[in-house]
Each structure stands twice: as structure tokens, then as C-alpha cells.
Amino acid sequence: MSSLSPTGGRARRLALTSGAAVLTGALLAAGAATASAGAAPEHHDATSVAATAQALGLGAKEELVVKDVIKDADGTVHTRYERTYAGLPVLGGDLIVHRAADGTVKDVTKAVKAAIKVASLTPKQTPTAATSAAVKAAKAAKTTGAAATGDAPRKVIWAADGKPVLAYETVVTGTQHDGVTPSKLRVITDANTGKKLYEIQLINDIAGGITAKGGSGAAAAGGAQVAAVGTGASQYSGTVNLNTTKSSTGYTLVDSVRGGSSTVDLKHKTSGKGTVFTDADNKWGTGSPANNQTAAVDAAYGAAQTWDFYKNVLHRNGIKNDGRAPVSRVHYGNAYVNAFWDDSTFTITYGDGDGNKKPLTQLDVAGHEFSHGVTSATANLEYSGESGGLNEATSDIFGTAVEWNANNAQDKGDYLLGEKIDIFGNGKPLRYQDKPSKDGRGSADYWSASVGDLDVHYSSGVANHFFYLLSEGSGAKDINGVHYDSPTVDGSTVTGIGRDKAVQIWYKALTTYFTSTTDYHGARQGTLKAAADLYGANSAEVKAVDAAWAGVNVKG
Template sequence: MRSMLASTGIIAVVLGLAAGVPTAAQGAPSGGDRVPDRAAALARAEQAVSAHRAAIKGVDGEKYIAGRVIIDASGASHTRYQRTYRGLPVRGGDFVVHSDAAGRFAGADVAQPDAISLPSITPKKTAGQAADAAKQGFEGTLTGVLGSTLIVDAVPTPRLAWQVRLSGTRADGQTPSKENVIVDAHTGAVLQRWDDVRVFIPSEQLTAAAAAPGPVARAAAGVPAKGSGLGIFNGAVPLDTKPGSGGSFALTDPSRGDNDTCTFGNNTNLCSTLWDADNAWGNGTQSDRNSAGVDAHYGAAQTWDYFRTVHRRTGIRGDGKGVRARVHYGWNYTNAFWDGTNVTFGDGRDNANPLVALDVVAHELSHGLTDSLAGLEYNDDAGGLNEATSDIFGSMVEFAANNVNDPGDYDIGEEINLFGDGRPLRYMYQPSLDGRSFDCYQFPWPDYDPHYTSGPGNHFFYLLAEGSSGGPKPSPTCDGSTVTGIGRERAARIWFRALDAHFTSTESYRKARQDTLKAAADLYGTCNDEYRAVQAAWSAVNVSGSDAVCTGPGDPPPGELPPVESNYFSNTNRIVIPDGPIGEAESPITVTDQPTSPRDLKVKVLIYHGEPRDLVVDVIAPDGTVYNVHNRGYGYYDSIDKTYVLDVSSKQPNGVWKLRVRDRSSRDTGSIASWSLQF
């Protein structure tokens, strides 16, 4: 089992009931201050978990399952773990173990406040009784119970519970629901419930919205030469598409993991990829059904480019794979949502006001980023921070795109004109302007939607980026203080770093203060301007902390630190393999910004061919080294669909890698469908 888990990148650390606790590890399994590969970083983390049980609130009978590993250019590493207790999954049991550049334990971020101690894990209520209790509070049309799982609920006090998952449709009749309900396994009381479908507009604002005019068509000047579109909100924009049969084009982006845009045609049951005959899409109005697709496709591309360029993350999940953007959903459906897999956009009132503005698209995609990085839940403080993250990066993508038709700002959803008077849904510089959001932190919250409890997070970010008076809008502070901003680029890097390396699933605002200070120290050093600005901005929104007041000069900033988590690079352009016996095809991938090469480079190959035994398949490194991965062996029916692991630790990672396929027999033909590199 151990070797199998390690081969898939997941390692389980078991602390048995009678296991001894080794002394704290001070050595560096990776060998001094050399940047470790994933295996060495995991070895560090395992050692730390075994030696520092108190730091992770560990007890006998628990297992820890390693997930994502982040490796800094400095050699420090950060490993995320999930926890089980006596075989039961633990809600809020996740944690992050940190190791410094020398491999020494450097602390942990832990979601649960207390160690688990349960006298019994035998429930008094059955799964069926828990499901019945969960159903009682469902608002909408219930279609089924997806499952009931016995868990330990570690938030805030560890207890035995059932996690019931319900499926259905919300009260509006069109928004899907995937609701989680936590039910006390002894009393049957419902403890908490939240939905995994993240909508853009809360129900109160939909109720308050006035009839809105349709969007204004954008000018068609400057249409680019290759695939191009005229969007409702973004105007004339370039589009990367994929050629299909008969000279037509699919709204699928081969440059960005096959981001795909499809249409429901104002239904809710089937979304079909959009196609166009001349690769010139839309006319800037809803009269051409491709216009909304242009905006969604362009928004997804801009979101991909922002995270890849600024934060070195390839795709919102970090796996190099795109996301499906689904337009024209439902009938008069005035909302957008992330459902854990796709982003979906309705056409609004009279099916004439599609919700595909740039910050809306980026906002919904950023929910996927949050799920992938920290797994922030959608309740209490974590829910507000989840929504704030999407507002933050929705705005940052808007700034980065620099589109003249939708300039960057700190208004959320202003272009969709929900209220008919140009007002946005949310205001980051003064959240209370929407009539419901909070400028300042308070606890406990009233029973408010996470869209409104996001206010302190949005307000903090604006103050950190722009300051209380130096930005595009004045931003009143909760304590009357004056805050000097550090610029949105540095503010965004701090937020992303905290989300990536420090936030946990049940993050509170108070812990977010600690974790953004850690992120500022990681990136810019302790008690430098950035660190002090984080302190001041949180204090200005009433989020206090126990961090020391900076009195002297700051530490020297660390060296370059961008996270170098495993990156994915792919080529999804279909390339025909000429028939043998001398047929040969090559597919290139250009690797950039990758500091090291691993011992376990994962090469995923998908080749369609009538006879895989005819083929010789090689991976060629930038220096010309050839790695043969398939030599006229068997495939899977008429394809080769495999992942190969190569030790390329002695090679320079950056440059052009090639997949070469040679056909050594005649009559059977095929193509390279796609291939990817995971560092």
C-alpha cells in the first residue's frame, strides 16, 4: 500500500495507538539547502508530522493523507494534509506542514481548534434518520440524497456527526443545488448546512433588482486577424479556437487546456459546444447567440492568463486542464454559478441580459481556484473569505485584461447592470454601500449570506492595495485610521500566497490576519512595508491579532519566492501521424518559468491509432535526449492512453520538449490527440 500511494502522489502517515514519537527532525532529507523534489518534500513533511504531533493537534488513531505540495524556489516546502480519526473523515481536520529551506520543521497551519477525543464513534442516529433531518430544511425541490457519511465534525468542538449530501433545485426553480448538511449523530440536530453551488447574485439582490435595460453593443473596430469575436461586454477580442471537420471551428481553446464554451439554448439539460463557420464570432448583441459565448470564452482565457502569468498556476486547478463555460442557461435565468466542475451563465431578464461580464466570469472561475487551493467552506467566516477571494481575483483579472470596454475597477458586476441604473452588486472600497454587506468585522455574524460577510475581506484588500485615501475611491476605515496601500500587484500576491500555502478549510478572519502576515513575510520579509500594511489594513476593518507590533527596521526581504508547485504544460492540437513504414509526427511543448526538473516527470500521452503495435513513441528533452516510452508494444484497443514517469532531474526544464511518434508499418493510421508534462 505504501508504494502504491507514493506512486500516485498521495502518502498516508499512520500514527498507531502504541506508536512511539520520534524526536524532532532537524536534518534535511533532501540534502542540505538544495531545492527538493516532490518526494523529498513529502519525506520532510512525513518526518515533521511524526515528530510534531502537538503542533498538528494529532492524537492516536489518526491517519494523515498528504495532498498538494508547494516547493518554493528557496527550498522551503509546504504540504497539505487531510485527517481521519479511527477510520472516519474529519471535517475541518486539514492542515499544512511547513519546512524551511534546510528541511527543518517550520510550523503548521491547522484548521481544527482542538485535538479530537471521542469516547465512542458509534452513532445513536442512523444514516436514514440523519437524511430525514437534513431534508426538512431544504429550500427548493429535492431530487435525492447523494449520500450520508459518518464523520468527525471538528468545528468548533469535535463531535460525531453525519454529513448528508442532498441534490435538487433551489427555490428559483433553475439553480441546481448540492447541499451539505451536518447532523449531530447522537441528537439528530442539524448543526450546519451550505451549498457547493456558488451563485454570483444572492437572492435578496435579485428580489430588489429593477428591470434593467439590455447591455450596450461594443464597437467592432480592430477585430484581430485570427479567431476573433465581438462580445456584448468586451467588444472586439481575439479568440483561440479549435478547427473541426468541414472547415468549421469549435469554441474550444487549445492554448489553455481546452477551455470549452457551450450553449444550453435556454434549457437546463444539455450544453452543446459552440461552432462557427468562419472563426469570426458574434456581433456584439444578444441577437447573435455566439456573442455571449465570446465574452465567456474571452473571460476564461483572461483568467487563465492572469493566474499563469502572475501566480504561475496553469489552470485554476493547477493541472493544465481547462474548464467548460456554459452560456444561455435556463429561461430568464438571472444568475451565474460555479458547481464544482463548470461555470454557468444565464441570460437574465427576458433572456436579453447575459451575465458574462469579465469580472463575473473571473469571479466564478476563482471559486474553482479556492476549492483547489484551500478548500474554503461556504459558511461562517470561511464563506465570506471564499466570496472575497472571488471578488478580489475577479477585479484583478479585470485590471490585467486592460480591456477598454471594461476597465479595471473595484466594483463587482457593474457591467451586467442588474438594477438598471449602473450600480454594481458590491463595492470593495466600502462594502456597506450595497445596503447589506459589512465594512467591518463582527462576531458572531447574523444569519447573513457569504456574499455580505465577504465585506471585511474585500475592504481589507482594497485598503492593502490602494490605501484609505490614495486610491481611485476613498475608503473609510472602521477605526478612523489612515492606511497606505502597497499596490494591487503586491496585495494580490500576498492574498494568493496565503490562500495557497496557509489558509485552511475553516479559515476565520482572525486566522486570515495571521496567514496573510505569514504570506507577506514569505514574500517580502517580516516588518517591511508590506507586512506593516497587512497589519494596518486588518486593524482598519476590526480584525485584530496577537502579532507583535513592528518597531524597528524590517528583515531583509527573502530571495525570489514564487511557489513552484508542480506545473502542467500541454499540447492539445491534433497532429496526424503519416502512415508507415516511415511515417513520423512531432508535437512540441514549450516549458517556461520552471526552476527545477523532477525525478518523476509525468508524461501523459493520448494517441489514437488503428494498431498501437506499429508505433515507436519518444519524449525528447530540450537538449535532444531521447526517452523511449513505447516501442511497438500493445496499446488499449486502438489507442495509447498512458502516463509515463521519467527521471529528468539532470536536465534543464525550460525549452521545447517534443513527443515523437514513428509509424513502422503500413495501412493503419492515426493521430496524436494530446500530451502533457507535469513537473
């Protein structure tokens, strides 16, 4: 269910690379604009962006497109760029320019070092051949009903493996090998040889290889005009307040305070837009999964708490930092044991769990799926190999942080993922951050050269373990009523710096230093830089980051 590895079995390791600040004078001359976090990319005028490309030494056929801008408290500006070559998107061509408040370039972070250049822009393979190859790859991945989307394959430059080649990008839809989860498989094929270069699943689910039941659907949002506050009886978080919208016939589960966040009912269908939940008296659910509204209460509450975490703790205004909220979809299929994020539809979708009795709408699951959207909007970590493990771990880390921040008496903060949804039917959580291998399903406690070959839900264990060690330290301890015992690879002792600081470091690294191809060693480098930015180059926090990575066998 989840992602697929690149061709050749072993996933590639592509380190985050940095350019020295020798470009300072040229980029100062470029006059590149600065902007605060959330500033629209179009605020960078074409002249300054073109001048930046020239100063970076990019070729005449290369252009930069601003994707995201983050401004630090000290005035440092981190501008994330996508790249094109002769008008074609360069996959793996993303880079970040880090400028001091006066415009001086401090550093440049690139997804790959290679110069972007191909011998010819005329493909030897036809788009039809690329489509056939992509559908064949999807069928090999056990995609049911594999079919290319209506759009023709997109011609691109594939650079993520380090050697730029002319390629086709095709998206094949269908159903994943569990027979339930929708599939949007992106396949990259060499435009000259027809060889498959890469494939990646665009549906980001939480459960990984766990067998699921159910179906698929599309999103719909409701609208109204007057904000209201109702109460909901949730299954996992007790009685909660819900921001709703009053309509002429009652109330809709639309939160106008938080970007128009809406919750819709798919009614156990596998297609269709779903229906926005409505209620006559603004009292929602009963706390029992037998009541159709209960799962909606948990989903809406999870969406609200996640929004508030990002806004109040990380100062981010929604997934794309633009004030827009996603749609939450519940009652997906029948007895579907999974939840997933779909970036193309901007939706979070929840199944009702085994027997339709344990919806996957727990608070940390909501935070997990929302955070997949944030990763896509920032570093856009490729969902395969080590970068895919970092993608999954990022969602686990922020899902955990959302649960702690909510401070809900019925769903207390912990370092366990999905501990209430009973996804295995034995009362055990989906994942353990203090010692990931406790899941018994192959999650990695430590980095090794082969960790990128694992499913991303299991390779994520390395970063989850790092986050726990950085937050709480190694060894046995009881926290908030849960017993943990976190080892290190070499028996060393790690002293934690607290979860709040660990979260800030991870978020800063994600948004200002990680790229689409960042691997575990690149993540170490990025978090060390983030800690230095936040707390000082010689701070205890920087030393703790270094020690925590060493504890999971990621060393300099």
C-alpha cells in the same frame, strides 16, 4: 440563494491556529519530501507522510493525506494535509506544515486545535435517519424538489466546531429558494443524536440573495484536434481573439492552449449536457445578446484571460495547478440573473440576465467564478460564516485582478464587481470594494462579532474593503476614470502598496496559510505571514497589511 449559516443562528468563529516549531527534530527525522508548486500529492511516499503524522503527535487512528504542495523561491515548502480518523474523513482536520529548505519545521497551521478522538465509531442513528434529517433540513431551507443523491450518507468525523463527533454527511439536491439556481446542500448530522450540526451550499454563486429567473443544466465539453485562432465580437469587451479548435465541419469553441477550456450552449434548458459551440468561419458573435454566440464569446474570453492571469501573474497552472480547465456554460435557463461555480462538475455557469439581455459573462464575473475553484483546491474555505465571507471575497479580489490584468479598453480595470451586467436594472454594480455598504444591501464595511451571521456575499465586504485599502489606501481619489472614497473605521489614514503586491499577498495567504475554518482574525494573521514571506518581516508591506486590517476593524 448562496450559503446557509450553521445551526444556532450565529456562525462560529474558528481562528487559524499555529503550532510552534518544537517538532523540528522529529519532522526532520521523518524525512518528509519537498515538492514544487503543483507537484502531485502522490510524490510524497507513504512512509514520510506517516512519519509526519507521528511527529505531529497525532493518534494511532489518525492519518494524513497530502492535498497540495507549494514551494517558495527560497525553498520553503508548505504541505497542506487532509486528515482521517480510523479511515473516516475529518472535516475541519486540515493542517499545513511549513518547512524550510533544509526540512526544518518553521510552523504548523491547523484548522482546529482539538485532538481528534471519539468514544465510538458505531453510530446510534441509521443512514436512513440521516438522509431523512438532511432532506428535512433542505426543505426548511426552501429547497424545491429536495432529494438525497443516490449515494448513501458518508460517515465522517465532524471537528470544525472544535469538538470532534461522529457524524453523517449527506448531499441533498434540488433547486434553491429562488426557484432557479441548482442546490447541492451538504448537511452534517450527529450520528448518535440525529441533531443537525451544519449545512452548507456547495453551489457558489455570485449574486447572493438577488431574485433570479431560469433553470439548471449539466456540463459537456467538446473535442477536436487542430488549434486555431478566431475573432469574436463580445458584448462587454469589444472585438477579441479566441483560441479555437478546427474540426472537419468548421471550428469549435475549445481552447487547447489553455487546458482544453470549452464553452457550451445550454440552450435555455434546465437539464442536459449542452452543446459545444461551433462555427464555420471562426468569426464568432455580433456584440449583441440577440446573437446566440455573443455570450459564448464573452465567456470564452473571460476564461482565457483568467487562465492567463493565474499562469502569468500567480504562476498557477489552472484551478488545481494541473493544467486542466473548467467548462464554461452559457444560456442557462430563461432570464436567469446569476452565475455560479459547481466544484463537483468543474463548471462555470452563466445566466442571460433580466430579459435575456445582460448575460452575466463580464470579465470580472468569469474571474470570480473560476476563483471559487481555486479556493476549493487550496484553502477550501467553508462557504458559511466568516470563512464563507473570505471565500466570496477571494473570488471578488481575483475577479478584480483579472479585469485589471486584461487591460481591455472596453472593460477597464476597476474596484467594482459586475458593473456592466446591470444586475439591479439601475446601472449600479453588484459590489463596491472601496466601501462595500454602498450596495445598499447590507454588505459590511468593517468587522464586528456578528459579521459571520450575514450572507457570505455581504460578510465578504470586510475583506473586499481590506483589499482596496491595501491596494490604494484610504480617502477620496479617482482611478482609471472611477471616483472612490474609502473610509476607515477609526478615521485613520492608510497608504496603499499597490494592487500587484496586494494580490500576491492574498494569493500566498490563501494557498499557504488559510485553512477551511479561517476567520477574519485568522486571515489577518495569514496575510501578515504572507507579506513577511514575500517582502520581509519588517517591511513596509507588512506594516501596510496591519494598517489595512485595522482600518476595517480587524486588529491583533
